[in-house]
Amino acid sequence: xxxxxxxxxxxxxxxxxxxxNTGSWRVLRPVLxxxxxxxxxxxxxxxxxxxxxxxxxxxxRTIPPVIDNVYCKGCxxxxxxxxxxxxxMVEETVLAVEEEE
Amino acid sequence: MHxxxxxxxxxxxxxxxxxxxxxxxxxxxxxxxxxxxxxxxxAAGELDAQYIPVESEHSALGVCIAASSAGARAxxxxxxxxxxxxxxxxxxxxxxxxxxxxxxxxxxxxAPWTIWNDHQDSMSQRDTGWIQLYACDHQQIIDTVIxxxxxxxxxxxxxxxxxxxxxxSHTYMPFDIPTAEKVDAFLPPYAPDDALDPGKPCNLNTxxxxxxxxDVDGNTAPGYMDIRHSLHAxxxxxxxxxxxxxxxxxxxxxxxxxxxxxxxxxxxxxxxAISLGSLSYQLRTVVDALRKEGLKVxxxxxxxxxxxxxxxxxELLSGIRRVVVFEKAISYGNQGPLYADLKSALYRQTxxxxxxxxxxxxxxRGIQTEELTSILRxxxxxxxxxxxxxxxxxxxx
Numbered sequence: 001x002x003x004x005x006x007x008x009x010x011x012x013x014x015x016x017x018x019x020x021n022t023g024s025w026r027v028l029r030p031v032l033x034x035x036x037x038x039x040x041x042x043x044x045x046x047x048x049x050x051x052x053x054x055x056x057x058x059x060x061r062t063i064p065p066v067i068d069n070v071y072c073k074g075c076x077x078x079x080x081x082x083x084x085x086x087x088x089m090v091e092e093t094v095l096a097v098e099e100e101e
Numbered sequence: 102m103h104x105x106x107x108x109x110x111x112x113x114x115x116x117x118x119x120x121x122x123x124x125x126x127x128x129x130x131x132x133x134x135x136x137x138x139x140x141x142x143x144a145a146g147e148l149d150a151q152y153i154p155v156e157s158e159h160s161a162l163g164v165c166i167a168a169s170s171a172g173a174r175a176x177x178x179x180x181x182x183x184x185x186x187x188x189x190x191x192x193x194x195x196x197x198x199x200x201x202x203x204x205x206x207x208x209x210x211x212a213p214w215t216i217w218n219d220h221q222d223s224m225s226q227r228d229t230g231w232i233q234l235y236a237c238d239h240q241q242i243i244d245t246v247i248x249x250x251x252x253x254x255x256x257x258x259x260x261x262x263x264x265x266x267x268x269x270s271h272t273y274m275p276f277d278i279p280t281a282e283k284v285d286a287f288l289p290p291y292a293p294d295d296a297l298d299p300g301k302p303c304n305l306n307t308x309x310x311x312x313x314x315x316d317v318d319g320n321t322a323p324g325y326m327d328i329r330h331s332l333h334a335x336x337x338x339x340x341x342x343x344x345x346x347x348x349x350x351x352x353x354x355x356x357x358x359x360x361x362x363x364x365x366x367x368x369x370x371x372x373x374a375i376s377l378g379s380l381s382y383q384l385r386t387v388v389d390a391l392r393k394e395g396l397k398v399x400x401x402x403x404x405x406x407x408x409x410x411x412x413x414x415x416e417l418l419s420g421i422r423r424v425v426v427f428e429k430a431i432s433y434g435n436q437g438p439l440y441a442d443l444k445s446a447l448y449r450q451t452x453x454x455x456x457x458x459x460x461x462x463x464x465x466r467g468i469q470t471e472e473l474t475s476i477l478r479x480x481x482x483x484x485x486x487x488x489x490x491x492x493x494x495x496x497x498x
Contacts, residue, residue, distance in 0.1 A: 004338060007257045008323045008331035009198050011295060012304045015317030019308065 016071060022056070026074030028089040030067055036086035039063045050078035050087060102278050108269035111239040111276055112178070112204050112262070113138035115246025117148045118284040119202075121176040122291075125153040125164035129183040130216045131266035132206040136178055158183040162190035162201070169199040170305060172296025174250060178204035180266060181222045182211055188226065195230030195332060197306050200253030200260075200291070202246065203231075207378065207429075208266040209464035217465020218266040219429035220377060224438050226261070230332050232339060233407040235378045236264040237363070239274040241404075244356055247279075251288050251346050256339045258332070263406075265379045267465070279354055287353055336408040343405055361410040362417055366392065367399035372480045373418065373454075374400045376427040377439060380468065384427070387473045396481040403439070411446035418447065423455040425480045427473070428491075429462045436491050444489075457486045461494040468495070 012018050030050075034040045038047035040063055050067075051059045058068040059078060067078070079087040106114075112135050116124070124143070126136040142148035151168075155161045158179050165175035179187065184205055194201050205223045209215040223233060234249060236242040242264050249260040264270065297305070309325040316322040323331070340361070347360035365385045367373055374384045381402025391398045401417055403410065418424055428437035435441065440458040447453045459476060462468045472494055486492070 005256055005335045006331040007198055007335060008328045009295075010304075010306045010309050010323070010328060012307065012316050012322060013318065014302055014304055017315070018304065018317050020310065020314055 016068075021070055022073050023068075023070045026069075026072060027092055028074045028076060029069065029092055029095055030072065030074065030076065030078050030087045031090050031095075032064065032067065033086045033088065034064050036084045037064055038084060038086075039065065047083065049081045049083060053077050053081045102280075103275055104278060105273050105275045106239070107134060107271055107273055108236075108239050108242050108264055109133075109135035109206065109271070110138055111243040111274075112246050112264070113142065114278050115243040116176050116202075117142050118243075118279065118281060119176075119247050119250045119288055120174065120285075120290070121148070121150050121202075121250075122173040123151045123153065123165065123168035123175045124177065125155050125161045125168070125175070126177045126179065127155055127158045127161050127183060129158070129180045131208060131218075131270045132178045132180045132183070132204065134270070135204060135206065139176075158186040159190055162187045162194060162203075165201045165203075166190060166194050166197065166199055169194075169201050170197070170297050172291065172293050174254075174291040175199075175201045176203070177201070178206065180206045181208035181216075184222045184226060185210065188229075191226055191229045191231065193306075194259045196328065198257040198332070200250070200257055202249045202253055202260050202262065204246065205261050205263045206266045206270045207263055215464035216266075218268055219463045219465070220263070221430045221463070223261060223263045224430040224432075227407050227438065230258070230336065231407065232256075232258055232260040232336070232343075232405070234260060234262050234343075234405055235403060236262060236269065237379050237382050237402055237404075239269065239276040240356065242269065243276060243278065244350065244354070245404075247284055247288060248346055248350055250291075252339070252342060254291055255342055255346070256335055258335060258339060263378065268379045277356075283353055287350060340405070340408050340410055340412075359404065361405050361413040362401050362403055364401040364417055365399055367401055367417060367421075369397055370399035371397040371422045372399075372425065372477065373421050373423075374398070374425045374427060374473075374477055375403070375439070375443065376400070377403055377406060377429070380427060380429065380462070383468065383470065384473060384477075386470055387477055390474055391477055391481065394478070396478065398477055398481055406439070409442050409446065411442075414443060414446045415450060418454055419450075420452075421454045423457070423480050423485060425457045425459065425477060427459050427461060429460075431460050431463075431491060436489055440489075440491065455485050456489075458489065458491040459494050460491045466495050
């Protein structure tokens with residue numbers, strides 16, 4: 001078809017960052033306590049509930065699991081599903097003060 | 102081959118010849134015989150399509166949107182409240198730029214319930230971004246359905262083919278069914294470059310930002326307003342495409358020639374009656390009678406209502422003294438929608454005709470040829486009306 005028609009659509013390949021740096025939307029940041037995390041403690045590829053339930057796919061299936069804070073929106077589903085309570089949701093403002101210090 | 106059949110059957114033959122691949126529809130009077138006929142074609146193996154029965158009109162168009170996204174030629178049809186139940190998906194189909202074709206068998210809108218004809222249903226959808234074509238007889242129905250697929254797939258915009266409930270849908274008229282070979286030559290198979298493919302996963306119509314954004318490949322992806330502006334720009338260009346496709350159709354099939362506005366006795370006319378659909382043909386009878394009285398009067402019907410063929414309207418009405426717009430719909434609390442659009446098209450002209458607006462035939466209220474004759478005779482001989490208030494014809498109480 002000739003380019004007589006602009007025919008713009010919302011069409012994209014899926015991949016990180018398709019909706020921009022969504023981490024900037026975050027109010028609460030998930031912070032992992034490796035002392036409580038099952039894969040870290042057992043040294044086995046086990047549990048990974050955080051990886052499984054993350055709706056944005058920003059948690060890695062590695063030991064330890066790594067959360068990509070560039071895209072994590074801070075929804076807290078990982079913390080909700082973690083069977084050992086290894087993930088805490090911490091206010092970004094608190095972390096910002098700590099990081100400054 | 103010439104047959105004598107109903108308008109709904111004419112539409113069904115058009116869909117069959119267009120080789121629609123997915124049909125999803127929910128029955129509603131007066132559309133029902135159209136979808137019944139299509140399901141018969143599919144059941145008999147005469148049409149190689151998936152006929153998907155659904156629980157509502159919203160789902161019917163939802164199925165067509167999915168099928169069209171996957172690269173199938175999709176068709177649906179409905180009327181009145183069924184069309185309104187689709188409303189959210191109607192906007193969606195246009196914004197997603199899917200070339201779906203839908204027959205709207207025009208019927209009045211409840212409440213109160215009516216199953217009879219007027220144009221309020223399709224008029225209420227005029228701002229959704231679909232192309233709207235109106236047919237005036239059975240031959241135009243079948244020809245317009247075939248052309249609608251070609252048009253939709255050329256400009257990536259869905260098309261409504263509107264025709265009058267009962268007056269056209271249930272009456273019998275002779276019409277020609279073109280051969281499949283000719284239609285195949287006119288309408289090649291639908292082959293979009295970006296159909297959904299499990300081998301190439303992608304996101305369609307996900308949330309857009311107010312501004313543009315960088316996509317994962319680092320390209321600038323359009324924002325909502327860019328996408329919507331593109332729909333409007335392509336709709337405006339589609340007017341030329343309607344003309345080009347009609348020309349090609351005429352060369353192959355020998356029919357057509359007035360794809361924007363179909364006029365009758367307008368060349369030397371002083372007064373012109375404007376309307377949509379079969380009413381414009383009824384008005385030809387009135388024109389014939391008044392011409393015998395020596396009155397210079399003509400009738401014109403818009404075949405294309407969206408995008409609005411304003412340039413064709415301006416050319417047709419240049420030098421006309423008075424224009425009488427007859428409508429089977431009203432923008433409640435204001436005027437007839439066609440009347441307002443027509444006046445808007447004429448506003449920048451230095452010499453403008455006088456304009457009058459009549460509302461008639463709502464919910465199938467009988468439209469008497471004698472009444473139309475009397476109004477047009479007055480428009481030729483009388484002083485004209487003094488304001489824009491629409492005048493209702495045929496009010497009994």
